[in-house]
Amino acid sequence: MTTTTSNADQDQSRCEAADVGPAAASPPREDHWDQEDGTGLYGPRGWTVRAGVWRELARCRDELRSTVIPAEFGHNPRGLITEEGAPQEDYTPYHDLGPGVARRLLNILPPAQLDDRQNLAPTxxxxxxxxxxxxxxxxxxxxxxxxxxxxxxxxxxxxxxxDRDLLTVEISDVHDEFCGCLVLWDTVRSRYELNAEAMPDEIRTVRRHWSHGPLGTWLWWD
Structure with a gap:
């Protein structure tokens, strides 16, 4: 299904803190989604709550999109998850999801959801x-x-x-014939067995937490 739309040891992510629970938040709005008739893409409405998806994503809060950017426009934090493990809003960004959360999601997500992809990105x-x-x-x-x-x-x-070897590949902003983006993408696709239908829309070097953390290679699909 296609949908549209270091110092590393001192820089541990919330995603790696397996014992950390969801951030506290006020009760969700009265959306009554649990009383909706019909089935969504991958199960009855509320299947992500019942499966515990949001408790895992609460470990991976995207401070940039949830707090920093809204604050710049005078808005309150977005994308909050309640203590009961339910999202307050219909759209919740996450960032820096690590191996522990990835393994748990592989265990709780339905097969059809695992086959989903962001446009031409890997599944x-x-x-x-x-x-x-x-x-x-x-x-x-x-x-x-x-x-x-x-x-x-x-x-x-x-x-x-x-991966340090990826940082040695020269990437230009315009991705012309002198850019190493094709070589880099072929390396990543083969090394991590990624089944994308097209190369990323964006390849660049960024820090793990945007403004801080170790340098790494960022690949993003629109």
Whole structure:
């Protein structure tokens, strides 16, 4: 199903803190999604809540998209998850999802959801397997759609990779004939067995937490 839309040891992510629970938040709005008739993309409305998806994503809060950017426009934090493990809003971004969460999602997500992909990106299952098997060097970012909408799901848009050899490949902003993006993508696709239908829309070098953390390679699909 296609959907549209270091110092590493001192820089541990929430995603790696397996004993950390969801961030506290006020009760969700009265959306009554649990009383909706019909079935969503991958199960009855609310299947992500019942499966525990949101408790896992609460470990991977995207501070940039959830707090920093809304604050710049005078808005309160977005994408909060309640103590009961339910999203307050229909769209919740996440960032820096690590191997522990990836393994748990592989165990609780339905097979059809694992076959989902962000447009021409690799399937969710392929990305979660790459993350789970990379000992923390591969981190995932994306968003999840809550039971407030019938297309309830989790989607990966991009991955960050801490492989030193990738940083030696010269990447230009214009991706012309002198850019090494094709070589880099072929390396990543083969190394992590990614089944994308096209190369990423964006390839660049960024820090793990955008403004801080170790340098790595960022690949993102629109």
């Amino acid at each position: 969710l299952g392929a990305l979660l397997h790459a993350c789970a098997g990379a000992e923390g060097r591969v981190r995932l970012s994306g968003y999840a759609i809550g039971p407030q909408r019938p297309d309830e799901r989790i989607t990966v848009e991009g991955l960050w990779i801490e």
